[in-house]
Amino acid sequence: MTTPTAPAPVAAGPSPRRSRRRSWTGWAFIGPFMAVFALVFLAPIAYSVYLSLFRDQLIGGNTFVGLENYTQALVDAQFWGALGRVSLFLAVQVPIMLFLALLVALAIDSGRLYGRDFFRVSIFLPYAVPAVVATLMWGFMYGNRFGLVGNINDAFGPTLPDPLSPDLVLASIGNIVTWEFVGYNMLIFYSALRVVPHTLYEAAQIDGAGQLRIITAIKLPAIRGALVIATIFSIIGSFQLFNEPSILRHLAPNAITTDFTPNLYTFSLAFRGQQHNYAATVAIIMGLITMAIAYAVQLRGMRKDV
């Protein structure tokens, strides 16, 4: 805010004019950013909030309803069901994915892996495949009539359960997401590991520490920041789950409902049900929940750090 200036002997007179000029200069610098920020970030949020206070009905038109949409959402079983589903997904898939990513990152960083660059690139490669393509690809493999599962069943007799049945479809989606994002998280962990000074490892070895001890005592504490970041990204990603279920829906319309995840529910409300206002409400509530949880994780991660 205040810039260090040469001590002014006279406080009165030019001082107010100068401070006014200073504030203008500041605005000129952040102006372009503020304009874009307001346009693409604040305005849409403000508009969503505005929308969420109305209700547009087929019969009766558009009316101001205050917080009615919010009270409706708080008791909406479909919304909470969807949130429960992504929470389960978060609790199971994210630890598995981050553990695998960490394992691969540590393996590559260990320097004992033959063909290190090949592994690094090939594990990262799925991240470069667009989520839509990846889901289609996996969808065809999951197909028990036409895909890989179908072929295996044909060859060995019908033994495999249908990955696209209601009981298994969430796990199948988790598998796709894990495949997609292990490489991405691996890269975050790996780059964090690269900046750890190697002298620490040497010192530890001289003190008689084994590889496992080096990992738990040096490497993991060193990349705690990266772990927290990756966890936050994964939480946000899980809550925003949309592409995978929305594409697999075409293959398994009865297993993946229109309210499968909060985002899918919002989408269906807006584009199938013409309930734009209620969709905005659900989106805002979901955004707040995501922010709260991500923030809590960050606080916890930081506290450990200190």
Add this chain to the structure above:
Amino acid sequence: MTPPVRTPLRGLGMAAALLLGLTACGSGGESSADDVQAALEEGGKITVWAWEPTLKQVVKDFEAKHEGVDVELVNAGTGPDQYSALQNAIKAGSGVPDVAQIEYFALSQFAVAESVADLSSFGAADLDGTFSTGPWNSVNLSGGVYGVPMDSGPMALFYNKDIFDEHGIEVPTTWEEYVEAGRRLQEADSDVYITNDTGEPGLATSLIWQAGGKPYRVDGTDVTVDFTDEGSTAYAQTWQQLIDEDLVAPINSWTDEWFQAMADGTIATIPAGAWMPANLESSVAEGSGSWRAAPLPQWEEGASASAENGGSSLTVPEASQNKALAYAFIEYATVGEGVDTRLDNGAFPATNKHLESEEFLSREFEYFGGQQANKVFSESASNVVEGWSYLPYQVYANSIFNDTVGKAYVSDTTLAEGLQAWQEQSVEYGNQQGFSVNK
């Protein structure tokens, strides 16, 4: 009840239309058939949103016939995708087409919101008697004519004759026989299914329609949803057997796999509207000569009831700035020369004149081994059970069909329970939208 916010907007739109002089007329502000003629002479540009393939040629011919008229045909998606786009455009108040294809099941949703114009005054009211009953009743809503029937889908049973001959099974004439035929086919060859089904709202409602069920009753904004009537129950019980005994192939319709299954003999029959032959010819070419059309199996022995499945109308959105010219195009495409063009290209008519013409009836389908299949369809069109109506928000209801009824296909939930859940969610949505449902 008038929407408080939309009214001034609509007034504004109409004022703008009058100012532009596009539909201006001398006879007291009411549009008339004369305006349509005047608009044709004056020319202009209209945008048509439709996915029906035979309209392409119709647009070309129409432009050639009327100098100065420019028609832009846009495929804005099929079915629900197009409705979403249309609803968004109407909500945004810009980019609204002048003509939009809307299926019969979806039309009342647009009519009740007054998103599409009542075409009575343009001359559509005089078309009574021109179209077969099913389609005409579907566009004739609460005293207005909100669209003009473009095609229709009287149902028939399409079956692969080779499969039935091979296993010595009679083509079923009742749904009871249909289930039995399904069992016998599976016994004879576990790769052969009587049909495919993974839960399709269009098929389910059409079969309930044929069974005489009237789950939806609509009187203005008073709506009743009841899936416990006799027709709905008959459907649920019969179809439940097909699902329980795994007699239906779990193949989604309109996928490559579906067409393949029809070609390689996995699927023995398809109950569908009269638009099916065009699909068979174009996508299941290998099946040529094997397939036939038969009357739909009956719920009661000896009856001849039928229902509509699919079919679309052409409508004029209320926000169109050139309604008279839009109507001129619709008239050309649905009752004028356009109909012949479309029939030549495989469309199925809704017009009595064509449905009853000797030339149409005696057409021999090479694909069906020379069968005069149109006789089956025409017979079906005249036997459509009367009194059916869709929900004024059927598009949404159909979008949650698989959430509810679909469960019956993949879990222990029964069809009856699924229909009950569908009913509950439909009621809830209707009441949220300001209708008075089941009250």
